[in-house]
């Protein structure tokens with residue numbers, strides 16, 4: 058496994074690989090890897106002949122007062138985990154190599170980034186789409202793998218790829234959870250054992266919402282209420298938002314005839330956690346007179 062820090066060297070490596078006819082896959086991460094990241098790596102490995110993992114704690118996606126300075130890091134352990142996948146190249150640039158002091162250009166995926174986390178983290182998604190566009194240009198992948206854990210990020214990147222004609226296939230991977238339901242996250246490392254218990258409120262809330270949806274909720278508000286009710290019982294958890302939106306467009310006031318994204322952001326102590334679930338339409342919930350949804354037209358998200 059090679060470790061490359063210089064963007065120019067990464068591009069030369071990729072150009073040579075493309076020349077040999079290799080199929081390049083990229084898995085962008087901020088490091089401090091866990092089983093969720095490794096699931097993305099294995100998906101990339103299965104689909105490509107050359108697999109590149111990037112580790113870059115991207116400063117432009119952190120706001121003032123966020124955890125950029127304290128973000129957990131363990132490069133040696135990450136490399137050992139990536140070697141076992143196996144990954145071919147770890148691209149781990151320094152911030153100064155990615156952003157020139159006089160850089161001016163941003164990529165903004167528009168409306169899809171305005172709600173949910175975008176409303177609470179101004180500038181966050183602009184930082185994400187800008188760095189991912191740069192990674193695509195540097196690594197030149199055929200495909201890139203992203204987790205549904207960061208569902209709005211996935212949609213923003215799909216939007217960017219479509220709007221800017223990036224010739225990169227975006228491969229989504231479902232959320233990987235601990236046995237008790239907690240979505241894996243590098244930020245779980247911040248949690249004390251009491252906070253770790255409280256953090257279960259998010260996945261329990263999603264389960265309650267799924268049950269409400271399955272058993273005949275009449276509108277998205279009822280689904281949101283089922284989720285907020287569960288979180289309210291956990292005193293150590295402060296809701297930032299619990300929202301139901303259209304899973305494709307992320308627009309508010311979703312119709313129950315279409316897949317719905319139920320997304321949660323909450324603070325457990327000082328740690329900000331996110332989780333989500335996609336609720337597929339229930340055939341029996343459709344109004345009388347309408348046909349059953351055509352399964353072949355349903356996109357799995």
Ligand code: AMP
Nearest residue numbers: 086087088093203204206207232233241
């Ligand atoms: P991060 O290092 O947190 O920026 O995440 C890098 C990639 O891993 C992103 O595409 C995330 O959505 C994905 N990811 C992180 N945690 C999980 C998880 N629990 N399940 C699936 N994908 C994940």
